[in-house]
Amino acid sequence: MQPPSGARPVEIGGCRIERLLGAGAFATVWLGFDPRLRDWVAIKVLAENWANDLRIRERFSLEARLLRRVDSPRLVRVHTVGELADGRPYIVMEWAAGGSLRDLLEAGDIPADTAWGILRQVAAAVADLHTNGIVHRDLTPGNVLLCPPRPGDTTPATTGEHTPPEPPAVPTADAQAWSGGRIVVADLGLAKAMAAASGLTARAGTPGYMAPEQDDPSSTVDERADVYGMGRLGLRLFGAAGPPPGVAAVLARATAPAPAARYRDADAFARALADTATCRAGPDRRPRRNRRTAVAALVLAAGATAGAVAVDAWRDRPDPVATDASGRISVRLPPGWRAEGAGWAGRPAAGGGLAPAMVISPDPAHWVTDPEVPGAFIGLSDGREAATDAADFLAGHTHPRCRADPVRAVRRADVEWTIVRYAACPTGKPVIVEAAALLAGGATLGYVQVTPPDAASATFVDDLLAGITLRAR
Known part of the structure; x- marks a missing residue:
């Protein structure tokens, strides 16, 4: 594993690069301006150290194909794909100007109504995937993106055909400021068509959000693995005080260790959430307590794996x-x-x-x-x-x-x-x-x-x- 130079490119696929948005083990994401769309876009580029790995290249390309196939407003939109001069593939896609759910969670506590609304939007997005025979398999706060509403014309004003507007500011995560915006689910690099996910499957996912069966190469991974991931997202969203009783029961069933005990798919999970609308309650702001300890306690109550709890728990120890x-x-x-x-x-x-x-x-x-x-x-x-x-x-x-x-x-x-x-x-x-x-x-x-x-x-x-x-x- 040799780190690339990290130098900022000047242009990718005709888009002028403004700044780095994020980087992971497999790809780097840049903010760019597309003069053809006359809008800001996110450009995802395969990492240099995986350029010659055919399996990783295929997984990267699969993401763009799946997003185009589903074509849902609840999933990040793909505009185009291409390859750099060195052969690395890239994807030009919609930019979520509000950052990610991870940013929102790290900024502080989220009002109960906002948390409930976000979870319902995530469930609707995952339901679109399940309807098209796709399992996401990596539903984490970093893969849930926030698109704030833009008043008026969504096309930014420009001073010329190829002149971008002023660079957008780095988004500040704030639940109140975002409230009412659109949620999109991204990063389908770990997703598989249901037919390909049957039988022996490769272990893939993020500890703490990954269903127990994803840790067993001989298990079949289906829609219920995503139900587990959404249940874990719900536990994080409601924070230290925990969800209202009705929602807590839904999340407990969603995160059951045995797949058969969970909701069968995202649509069933979404309908169960909708049924809790009458019992939602709680203060707008949670008391600021140790979020990791509280989440770990909720995971134990919901029956999650011990490994997921250990990841949260060790960070609070003195050594x-x-x-x-x-x-x-x-x-x-x-x-x-x-x-x-x-x-x-x-x-x-x-x-x-x-x-x-x-x-x-x-x-x-x-x-x-x-x-x-x-x-x-x-x-x-x-x-x-x-x-x-x-x-x-x-x-x-x-x-x-x-x-x-x-x-x-x-x-x-x-x-x-x-x-x-x-x-x-x-x-x-x-x-x-x-x-x-x-x-x-x-x-x-x-x-x-x-x-x-x-x-x-x-x-x-x-x-x-x-x-x-x-x-x-």
Whole structure:
């Protein structure tokens, strides 16, 4: 996993690029102005490190095809697709100027009526997918986007055919300011047609919102997995005080561990929510309490998996330790850092799904694309390919434009690590440290890539490795 340069492109597909909107493990999203539409658009580009992975390219292209096929106002609209000069595909789509539901949740508590309305809009969007035989499989706050109402003509005024209006301001998440806008569901990169989702399925989803059956490669994933995801969204939306009794009962059924105990699809879930309209109540603003602890308690009450609770719970401990969804990777986090991720994309696990992995950083979402954000990737693979030892593996993960220090070895937490430090890198991260170790007699590979903070001590990497616990199969 080698971070790209993160340099801002000037133009993509005839659209002038204004700024970065976000980045994830597989793609980067830019804000651009389309002179043909005379409007601002979001442009999603496949990440550089996945350009040659045919499976990831197909998953990326599938998103555009599914969105065009459904053509619902409740789903983000696709305007066009194309490829960059280096062959990476991109999607030009509608820009949700209000940000995401994740932004709204992080800004503070949401009024009960607004939370109920958002959840109903999400359910309607997912119902459009289910009607067309599509399972989303990754319904998270970051994939629910907010489109504030625009008064008057929706086409912005311009001073010429190719002259954009003033760049839009970075949206400020505010439930009252957004209230009454349109919700759209995005990021169908993990979705599958129902026919393709039957039988053996690849593990995909986000811990805390992923249905239990998505963690079992032999399970069938259908509409009820999305019902589970919507139930988890509901628990987050209603926050510390919890939903009114009628809604609480709906969310408890939606997040039942067994698929058969849930609503059969999004339409049934939406109708159950609508039936709670008469019993909605509560103050407009919730008292500001520890949201993570309250959500964890609600998850336990609704019967969610223990792994999802652990992801929420460790962040509040004085000495936080993050454990990945497989339970095979644990790491003591540096102060102010957090963990994200549910698998090593592009590297399958021996028993199906993805090899265990996580990203830790003060800002995991932007670690790959922002050179100033420190962080680390930690992966565990039971397939070592052609590597005969840790140094052999690291020989395939070099950074030729950087200055390489001599290879060294260090033993931390009963693991013998081979380490190479790259410095004076002309683009991207100024310092990159690669570390690898073989476990269980060489049957399992541990891999860590670290980009230390600017003011990190000389022992930062070794201290980080000392806090990592890896479990071989």
